[in-house]
Structures are given as C-alpha cells and as structure tokens.
Amino acid sequence: MKVVYATQPLPQSITRSIFLAGPTPRGPEAESWRPHAISLLQEIGFDGTVFVPESEDGIWRQSYTDQVEWEELCLNAADCIVFWIPRNLETMPAFTTNIEFGAWQSSGKCIVGAPEDAPKMSYIKHYVEKSRGIFFNSLIDTLKEACRFTQKGAERWGGARMVPLHVYNTPHFQNWFTALKEADNRLDDARLLWNFRVGKQLDYPLFWAMQVNVHVTRENRNKTNEVIVSRPNISSIVAWHKKGSTILETEVCMVEEFRSPVTSWDGFVLELPGGSSPKPEESPQSVAAKEFEEETGLKLPEDRFALIGTRQLASTSITHSAALFGVELSLPEIEFLKTQQGVPHGEDGSSERTYVRVLSFAEILASGKCDWANLGMILSSI
Numbered sequence: 027m028k029v030v031y032a033t034q035p036l037p038q039s040i041t042r043s044i045f046l047a048g049p050t051p052r053g054p055e056a057e058s059w060r061p062h063a064i065s066l067l068q069e070i071g072f073d074g075t076v077f078v079p080e081s082e083d084g085i086w087r088q089s090y091t092d093q094v095e096w097e098e099l100c101l102n103a104a105d106c107i108v109f110w111i112p113r114n115l116e117t118m119p120a121f122t123t124n125i126e127f128g129a130w131q132s133s134g135k136c137i138v139g140a141p142e143d144a145p146k147m148s149y150i151k152h153y154v155e156k157s158r159g160i161f162f163n164s165l166i167d168t169l170k171e172a173c174r175f176t177q178k179g180a181e182r183w184g185g186a187r188m189v190p191l192h193v194y195n196t197p198h199f200q201n202w203f204t205a206l207k208e209a210d211n212r213l214d215d216a217r218l219l220w221n222f223r224v225g226k227q228l229d230y231p232l233f234w235a236m237q238v239n240v241h242v243t244r245e246n247r248n249k250t251n252e253v254i255v256s257r258p259n260i261s262s263i264v265a266w267h268k269k270g271s272t273i274l275e276t277e278v279c280m281v282e283e284f285r286s287p288v289t290s291w292d293g294f295v296l297e298l299p300g301g302s303s304p305k306p307e308e309s310p311q312s313v314a315a316k317e318f319e320e321e322t323g324l325k326l327p328e329d330r331f332a333l334i335g336t337r338q339l340a341s342t343s344i345t346h347s348a349a350l351f352g353v354e355l356s357l358p359e360i361e362f363l364k365t366q367q368g369v370p371h372g373e374d375g376s377s378e379r380t381y382v383r384v385l386s387f388a389e390i391l392a393s394g395k396c397d398w399a400n401l402g403m404i405l406s407s408i
Contacts, residue, residue, distance in 0.1 A: 042074035139168035262300035264407035
C-alpha cells in the first residue's frame with residue numbers, strides 16, 4: 027500500500043486508489059481519524075494507493091491554495107472516495123465536507139459512512155440511499171466496501187491515471203483508448219465530467235463524458251479543448267426486400283420510436299432496428315439477431331445476419347460504433363413485418379417502445395425523420 031500525503035506528487039502508476047475524504051482537525055482539541063483508517067486498510071490487505079489530505083507528520087505547512095489544488099487533482103484521480111464523517115459540531119463540524127460531498131456524490135465512486143451518533147447527517151444519508159448506496163456506521167465496514175469497489179484494479183500510467191476504474195474498465199472506454207494508442211497518440215490528462223449509471227445498484231456507467239488532453243503525435247501538439255462522450259457500441263440491421271428495378275423502390279424495415287433528443291415535428295425518429303448488450307462477451311451478430319426480434323417481432327436465424335462493416339456514427343463527438351448487418355428478406359417475411367405496423371414492440375420492463383414501418387427507400391428519404399447516419403447505413407447495404 028502506498029500512502030500519498032497532502033501536496034505530494036501522484037505516483038507514476040496507479041492500479042487502484044482511495045481518497046480519504048471527510049473532516050480534518052484544525053486544532054489539538056480533535057484527533058484525526060485518518061491514521062486509524064490507514065491501519066485498518068493495511069489490516070484488510072489493501073494494496074493500492076491511498077490519498078490522505080493531511081501532512082505526513084500532522085503539521086500544517088502548505089498554503090491553502092496548494093492544499094485545495096492537490097485535493098482537486100487527487101479527488102479526480104481517485105477510483106473511490108471514502109467519506110467518513112465523525113462530525114462534532116464543537117471540534118470538527120465538517121462544513122467543508124458537506125460541500126465536498128455535494129460536489130462528488132454523483133460521480134459514482136463515493137462510499138459514505140459516519141458514526142451513529144454523528145449529528146446533522148440526514149441530508150447526506152438521503153442522497154446516499156437515493157443513489158442506491160449503503161450508508162455505513164462503522165469505519166471498518168466503510169473501508170471494506172471501498173476495497174471491494176476497487177478490487178478490479180488496472181495499472182494506469184500518465185493521463186490514464188486520471189480515469190477512474192469504474193469508467194476505465196468499461197468496454198467503451200477501452201475501445202476508445204485502444205484506438206488512441208494504436209494511432210500512436212497519447213492521453214496526457216483527463217477529467218470525468220459526468221456519467222449516467224444504470225443497473226440495480228446504479229453501478230454501471232452506460233454513458234459518460236470526459237474532457238481529455240491528447241498529445242497528437244503526427245502534429246506534435248496537444249488537443250485540450252474537446253469533450254468526448256461515450257456509450258456501448260451497437261448493432262444495427264438493414265433488413266430489406268428488393269422490389270422494382272431501382273434502389274428507391276427497395277423496401278426496408280425501419281422502426282419508429284420516440285427519442286428525447288429528436289427534433290422532428292412529432293419527436294419520433296425513423297431508424298434501423300438495433301441496440302446494444304450489457305454483456306460485453308456477447309457477439310455483435312448475436313446482439314443483432316436479438317434486437318431485431320425484440321423490435322420487430324420477426325425471429326430469424328443468427329447466421330442470416332451478414333456483417334457489412336463497423337464504423338463510428340458521429341465521430342466528432344461520441345466514441346461508439348455501429349456493427350452493421352444486412353438481411354435480405356423473402357416476400358413472406360416482408361409481408362409479416364407489414365402486419366406488425368402499429369403494434370408496439372420493445373424490451374419488456376423497459377421504457378423502449380418501437381413501431382415497425384416498412385417503407386421504400388424513396389419514402390424514407392422523403393420522410394425527413396431518418397438521420398444521415400441511418401441513411402448512410404441503408405445505402406451501404408442495399
């Protein structure tokens with residue numbers, strides 16, 4: 027275990043890390059809780075980095091600005107932020123801790139606890155439970171949960187140290203990071219700005235946004251003014267039936283669905299069937315077959331879905347790609363899909379609701395509700 031005290035530099039590499047946030051004594055009338063926390067982490071067997079916002083010898087020497095900037099750096103770098111709040115309104119009121127918790131409670135990496143008799147904790151406890159976390163009443167249990175949270179460590183160097191584990195370990199971050207390195211570029215810094223988490227415990231960052239500092243090797247400069255948004259890759263399906271002598275007459279199975287970002291006249295988008303899987307080990311072809319049945323009602327053998335190619339969909343802003351599959355439909359199959367028009371489809375128990383639309387390519391072009399990415403995928407297939 028490596029302990030990094032206030033204003034000390036980040037280690038060159040980090041595999042898993044915990045920041046010990048919470049109130050700090052400002053005088054002899056209160057004793058710091060952090061030395062005991064460090065001893066407990068050693069007993070538990072934590073083998074990562076621990077950020078401690080106090081001087082190693084307990085004597086305050088650094089300037090306030092240096093202290094705050096160091097804390098901001100390490101809070102961003104930390105894989106887990108432990109808020110232990112032994113609040114005492116006379117000797118350690120923890121007013122700054124309230125603000126710090128508010129700043130980080132939506133980060134997805136906070137573990138929170140306080141003694142049972144700590145006053146004024148109801149508001150913090152409410153938000154811990156609202157985010158489906160556990161509010162602990164013992165320091166040892168709080169630290170054990172932090173160790174569990176960071177158990178899937180990953181050694182990170184340079185700017186990758188600033189990407190917390192719960193994002194770093196996602197397939198969508200690894201896809202982007204691998205591509206960056208294969209292009210011989212380098213991540214020099216990163217700040218996670220936002221993440222949207224799903225799952226029973228809200229513990230999987232489905233979407234996230236990150237400001238990055240990337241060294242562009244080809245140009246020998248750094249690009250610092252961009253934010254990347256990421257989500258899991260998807261499978262999309264162009265299911266078509268040749269009708270007539272031109273592409274414009276070809277019939278394509280589309281789905282119509284309300285999507286909040288859409289700016290069409292009725293808020294509905296006309297798009298290809300498709301989606302993603304929460305299981306990273308599931309093949310794109312398997313995802314395509316499942317999504318097509320789920321959104322249209324027509325079940326087809328997996329081997330009917332032929333891979334056309336994989337590309338990003340909006341490469342200047344979002345990192346994810348679509349694996350595009352093509353399926354040529356028989357006359358009975360396209361006629362069945364026409365019977366599904368107006369019938370709601372989608373994943374049971376979710377907010378997804380799709381409606382089958384079988385349209386000629388000419389009708390799709392004329393609708394104005396199919397975006398450029400979907401039009402390009404259709405043309406790549408038919």
